[in-house]
Amino acid sequence: MFEKRFLCTVLLSLASLVTSHYTFPSLIINGQVTPAWANVRQTNNFNTQAPVTDVNSPDFRCYTSQTGASATTVSVAAGSQIGIQSNGNIYHAGVVNVYMAKAPSNVTGWDGSGSVWFKVHQVSAVTDGGKTITFPAQNAVGISFTLPKNLPNGQYLLRMEAIALHSASGYQGAQFYISCGQVQVTGGGSGTPGPLVAIPGVYTGREPGIMINIYYPVPVTYTQPGPAVWSG
Secondary structure, three states, rough: OHHHHHHHHHHHHHHHHOOOOOOEEEEOOOEEOOOOEEEEEEEEOOOOOOOEEEOOOOOHHHOOOOOOOOOOEEEEEOOOOOEEEEOOOOOOEEEEEEEEEEEEOOOOOOOOEEEEEEEEEEOOOEEEEOEEOOOOOOOOOEEEEEOOOOOEEEOEEEEEEEEEEEOOOOOOOOOOEEEEEEEEEEOOOOOOOOOOOOOOOOOOOOOOOOOOOOOOOOOOOOOOOOEOOOOO
């Protein structure tokens, strides 16, 4: 009887752990959610849903070292709404960054190396001088935003980065949930996106918005990691 109860406890704990993690397998184009892993490169954690914690790992870019995945490129117009859909609610308290990188030609098979990434969207934390800290991205199912109208035409990697901060008080405690979609931007402009950063390389892992205790003392302010958002 004890062994059965112990086994049930272990299984329930594992189930809870899995359901508290998530992946981002779909895009949202013109209000339609694309099939899982069709326009998003299948990540190593498509089954385990385990996060990346090492910001210097090659997997920090698109998390595809084991799957070696590519995807089908989907067309989206500059100035329109685009979204990135999770396979469940963004369970953990944390923030979101969305980056893009323009491929030299065809994005399929391109690895996104070098200082080619720029931030197009972020969802930060909300503070009120040390009384509370809240996270608007928490419990969201997807993150949507407007592609800059002045974004040049071409094929891009679109990288989702949800940073869970519930255990981020120590180095490599923050959990990164990552995926990269493939999009063809049409109807764009002649803007010059930037600042450009390399991924990995954009963070050290010790930034105040990455290594942080969100519980006590309650942060007076919050500094979003990464470069400024390019709005075009």
